[in-house]
Amino acid sequence: MITLHHVAASRSFRTLWLLEELGLPYEVKTYKITDGSLRDPAFLEISPAGRVPALEMGEQVVFESQAITQVLCEAHPEASLAPDLGDAERVSYLQWLSFAETQASIIASLNLQMVFLRPPAKPSVVVLKLEVARLKATLYPLEQTLASQDWLLKTGFSAADTMLGFNLFAIKHFVHLDDFPHVRAYMERMKERDAFQRAQEKDGAQEFYDREFYAPEDFA
Ligand SMILES: N[C@@H](CCC(=O)N[C@@H](CS)C(=O)NCC(=O)O)C(=O)O
Known part of the structure; x- marks a missing residue:
């Protein structure tokens, strides 16, 4: 079973979307940036810097979105979502x-x-x-x-x-x-x-931005 450790509207959306593109079964464990849950010792066992995304795939745990992307694509070459070694792209x-x-x-x-x-x-x-x-x-x-x-x-x-x-x-x-x-x-x-839309439905509501646009001048 795959478990994605996730914060809504964060970098872990990358993995959420990729999991949907790959059509894999997975569960999502959601955290909040502001409530200290990312510093919970149990989470730090999975992601030592206390960051999301982190992905558990059976016994294997991977943190860092770029590494997760690569690991998932290598595990599922049939999806052709990453060019192989030697490919022009x-x-x-x-x-x-x-x-x-x-x-x-x-x-x-x-x-x-x-x-x-x-x-x-x-x-x-x-x-x-x-x-x-x-x-x-x-x-x-x-x-x-x-x-x-x-x-x-x-x-x-x-x-x-x-x-x-x-x-x-x-x-x-x-x-x-x-x-x-x-x-x-x-x-x-x-x-x-479709996969993006399914990922958006599972993402959860973002809780950081309280306005559409932040201009430096607003902080003068
Ligand atoms: N390079 C890492 C960065 C991960 C990262 O910083 N994620 C943010 C969310 S976008 C986070 O977990 N922040 C929590 C914190 O800084 O305490 C990756 O791509 O996975």
């Missing part, structure tokens, strides 16, 4: 897998500063502006790639796309996507997938 695939974390690390920083930090603690507007600019910079390579193809790989949908499933739906709280029509169309294509 293998390098692109590996780059996009890592790229997802480059982007997500900036989202996490903005979440921390604009969403989780509570008064009297106050973020620096200058740092916020820099982080938003850095986040926006990560959208240009996506926009360029998606101008000529529907998915991150030329050959079509792959597990690399599931890695961006969390990112893009969080980014829109910090960067207006008007300048990125191909990224917006890509998000619509994601939403049209």
Whole structure:
């Protein structure tokens, strides 16, 4: 049996979506970021840094979404969601897998500063502006790639796309996507997938964002 350790609207959505794409049976154990459950000793046995996603597959436990993605794709080659060693798209695939974390690390920083930090603690507007600019910079390579193809790989949908499933739906709280029509169309294509819709139903309600858009100026 597979168990996904999950927080709604977090990076573990990547794994939730991939499990649905693979059509595997699994159960979900849901945590909250703010109630200390990710620091529970029993959870730390599974995910030593107290992060989600973590995946139990029988005796095997895997943490880190990128590793989970790879392990699941290797266990299910019949799904053809990851190019094999030697495949012409293998390098692109590996780059996009890592790229997802480059982007997500900036989202996490903005979440921390604009969403989780509570008064009297106050973020620096200058740092916020820099982080938003850095986040926006990560959208240009996506926009360029998606101008000529529907998915991150030329050959079509792959597990690399599931890695961006969390990112893009969080980014829109910090960067207006008007300048990125191909990224917006890509998000619509994601939403049209049955597996994405099933994952969304199982995701649970997000509990962090209390407004649609966070602008650095709001924190002056
Ligand atoms: N590189 C890790 C990052 C995991 C991560 O930081 N997840 C966040 C949720 S998006 C988390 O568990 N945060 C809890 C915390 O920071 O205490 C991965 O891709 O799995």
